[in-house]
Amino acid sequence: MSASIVNRYRYPFLFLTIIVFVAVWWVVAKIVNDPYALAGPVSTAKAYYQLFAQSSLRNLFITSIESTLLSIFLGFVLAVAIGIPVGIFMGRYLVVDYLVDPWINIWYSIPAIAFVPLVMNWAGLTSISALIVSFLIAVFSIIINVYTGVKNVSASLVEPAIAFGISKRALYTKVILPASTPNIMVGLRLGITRAIEGVIVAEMVFSVVGLGGMIFDTADKLEMSLTIALVIVISLISIALNYLMKYLDHKVVFWKESSALKRG
Template identity: 30%
Template sequence: MAVIIEPAAHTGRDNRLASSQTRRGRPRGLPLALNAVSIALGIGVWWALAALGVKVPQPTEVVSRAGDLLADGTLENDILVSLGRVLAGFVLGTAAAIPIGFLMGWYGVVRGLVEPWIQFFRTIPPLAIIPLAIVLMGIDEAPKIFVIFLAAFLACVISTFQGVVSVDRTLINAARVLGTRDAGIFARVVVPASTPFILVGMRVGLGSAWATLVAAELIAAQQGLGYRMQNAQLYYDLPTIFVGLISIGILGLLMDRVLLVAERRLTGWQERR
């Protein structure tokens, strides 16, 4: 009997190992190597454009200016201020978007009442909201955060709504047949099935938040990466503008990677190519 069971145990372990290898798909180091090559190529193209006379600063000039701004604490302070604004707007926007998206997807009445306003505001660029925000909220932090909030909210609410309406009706009907109440169906079927959409919406909302930052810091800002870039524009200070652009890009990329890791952990049950 032991002779029969032992191979079966080995087969089970082999299947689990094969499944694990299938989930990994490719060597872990390959994406990082490709990222490094991509960055090196991008810097090479940048250097070539500067050498050909295109009006962009040399990478060494940008690095030197970043060192100067770091030395006097300007860059660090601007990063912290802008990061605080983006995080505040993004967190508030996501916190509002997820429950509203769920309600829109689950209840037809809520969808009918709310969806026209969502679509209406989606067509208005955040820059156009700035005059209204200034009139209603003044020129302190509130209007800056509100503009970022609106950009993140509109991106995330649509994705959450789409996730709810895309849930397989067969799963919902099967849960009802088994006697599960609406609250249980919502918690055990709708929320897990919608999670991938929510996380994608959060990533898009995060990108929208960073993209809106410079516009938000038009509102009488005295600190921040967007403010620093706008101020440098007045003096044709291209290295400082590039420092701001690169800082925003790096911060946005790092935050997106964090969300991507969370997405992989929370949606590990999904089949991936």
């Protein structure tokens, strides 16, 4: 009974939970009563006003968002451009699979942050470094998922195509790529989540570029309300990108709702 009520008024209830969340936050902040430990919703709102009204802060904020988004996108696009072909080759050619697979597994297990100091030596404390980190982190989850997808393309799809004399190129574009699309999309979704996290980690270590740098810097100066405001911004960006990928996923892979997709 209660389930149906909640499901019917889904969005009002969701809105209600957000209000409850903010209220709890407000109460906790009041109890803690220490702006350096936890800034309340009111001072966070003030921080937003500050962020847009103060021109120097506003400019910093805008350039930070630009550089963060650019790092995420370019790194991700690069990872897609390299990860998908590599994954397909690994899935199709056993030799490539055997040669590349050990390294993919090892590199995939490395915690993202381990790339950061290496990249710092290559490109310094710049958004290009953040870009490289986001690429390095996203590319492996894309390769692994594309590889799994291509490897699991059913032989009952490939064999008839060959029997009917399909050209090599058409075999890839018309059979293998479409059949492994669900897995490719899973890889892309995981890739963007990881890319975002990698960029934020890198920027926090650099602490001079991007939103991550700004978050760390403001926290360092104990301007906690600004920090929370920026954390909310990056969270919203992240949620938006995730929903975008989910939407693309449902658009591209409209025929199949695999369990992997449901799990997200």
